[in-house]
Amino acid sequence: MDVLALILVCPVAAVLAALIPSNRWRPWILPAAAVVHLSLVALILLSGGVGVKVKPGPTTRDGFVATTLVIPPHALVIPPHAGAPSVERVVPADTGGIVLSDWLGLDPPGRVVLLLVSMLFVACAFYTVGYLRDHMDHLNRVFCVCFLAFLGAMTLVICTNNLGLMWVAMEATTLSSAPLIYFKHTQTSIEATWKYLLLCSVGIALALLGSFFVAYAAILHGLTPSLKLADLLRQAPKMDKRWLEAGFVLLLVGYGTKMGLAPMHSWLPDAHGESPSPVSAMFSGALISTAFLMVMRSQHILYVAGDGAYASRLLILLGLLSMAFAAIFMVGQKDLKRMLAYSSVEHMGILALGLGVGGIALLGAMLHVLTNGFTKGSLFLSVGNIDRAYGSKTIPEVRGAVRRLPLSGMVFLLGFLAITGSPPFGPFISELIILYGTFMAERFLIAAIFLALLLVIFIGMGRTVLAATQGSVPASGRKSHFRDGLLSGLPVLACLLIVLLLGLYIPPPVWGLLHHAANYLEVKP
């Protein structure tokens, strides 16, 4: 029932937003819906029990273990019986012939992503209120409705257990977010919207074909075909390997497009660069993490089928390729938002790598979903403030941001340190665990390339960020009256504080959530 309520929050709020006549008060529906959404998520995660309770024993110490760099392997591997308690959360309700439990269910990796999406939306929603207040000349009805529909579609992707419905919802995220990119009605934003719509729709279409291939793999061996995740996982070992592999490739290409994995990433810098900053933050933190969830689910099917090595090779290849692409385009990048967008490509690469390597690296990847998401939130929102203050998001127009906007400029600088993996922030821990896992798996070459690329990216990104934040403010940067305020500053700060918290101390419930997710993906039901 909770899950159903969670899914219904957004459509209801979207209808309300469409009905509110005042352009000034309408945006407040966003934070209201966001808070309700987050409380329901908290309720579900706490009451569900699955994935929240931490087993006593060595696992509870992991939070400290990870930070003190001594990671005993046995502490990070949960005994199999602790994992994957019940795959689907049964929702005992029956309305109008459609049994809800046939459609709704929350798997452990979904819980992690759900938490991220919901929390990030709260920050973005409050920020958006201030943002839209600065853009009163634009009618914001379409924007508010689409933003809520976008959240609703992502929630549905996470909360459904049917591969077909996941696809429908994923395509809905594309369609509902396209008008968001186009909010400013400039030529460049049309271009970005067009590329986003066409590339993602085509990419996602391949994912549908991939879902069909996977289901068809069952028919070939005389099994009953199904698109339900639980059925697929149960039948996977008996399915036809060739069709399953072909299906996985299509799913990876399809959802990988949405996730921004190179070489299918070309829509991402344009869309992230041209859309309003709160939308970029949701794209970069939430949307592509949701796409990663779909890749995780696809990989899980192949893993259960006993073909995990095949998936691993592909994921590692695409992961490293994405990092390399990002490194090339980040060096000398003048546009701050495009630089952050390439950083998203990089981090999706890191996630794919972590998933591909598996084991401890997978646990790192689960943590990285959270740390990357929140860091990207703080970065995009702070760049949004810089953009509003300077009327530009490129250097050399932007200089001395720390002086011009003490809070946002500082958060941007610290966010840069965080996202490139500097202690004491969250991404440092998650990347370290991924690296540790890669060494443990004896993939030394991959670990070496991973480290080298991280270094190149640190240097490339550092040049741009330092040029933007340090130095004196140019005369053109003083024209607008924008200052850090409550609505523009607080969400930025909150995201950074969460990132800092994740770097210093991971709360045991969160740690349990991550453990169960990583463990679930490596256990055959």
Add this chain to the structure above:
Amino acid sequence: MMIILNAILVLVILINLFALGTSRMKALIHAAAFQGVLLGFLPPLVVKDVGTVPLLMAVMTIVLKGIVIPNMLLKALRDAQVKREVEPLIGFMPSILLGAIATAVALALAGHLAPAHSPLGLLVIPTSISMLCTGFLLLTTRVKAVTQVIGFLLLENGIFVFGLLLLSAIPYLVELGVLLDLFVGIFVISIIIHHINRAFASQDTRRLSSLKG
């Protein structure tokens, strides 16, 4: 039943080749509409017991793919006053040839792809692959926005045909969702095309190239 099914599938393949060869965009849209109508007849031919829900889905497919979506595209065409596709990256004759080769290869491999005991897969899988290739060719080698959208439409049609093999596994809610997504997708895309027209005074997607690096 199988004869009608096969006849329709052959017709669908012919439409693909026609779509690859024509430069007149109106004809292209009509071809896509005709294909959409034909597709609507397929599911009732495949399922064993035709109930009201499958019939309703068939009618919805015909209405959306055969009438509503083509009309939206025709309107986009009228707004822009474009009649012909110009300078495709791969010419019209070579496109037909590529399409024909892809279809032939798919047909030749059909025996390997489909299980021996399923007569349905023997023609459905190659048709689907042929349609996917056609869609991709149109998407990648044509420069007008509307033509690219039709490429996307044919691609979706190809997936629809593959879905015939899984009719029992795909719940109607999902099928409905896919149709709805397609409809809303084309709707949003046609709005964006309208804005492209206004902002760039052209439908040429090659002009959309200011975002780089």
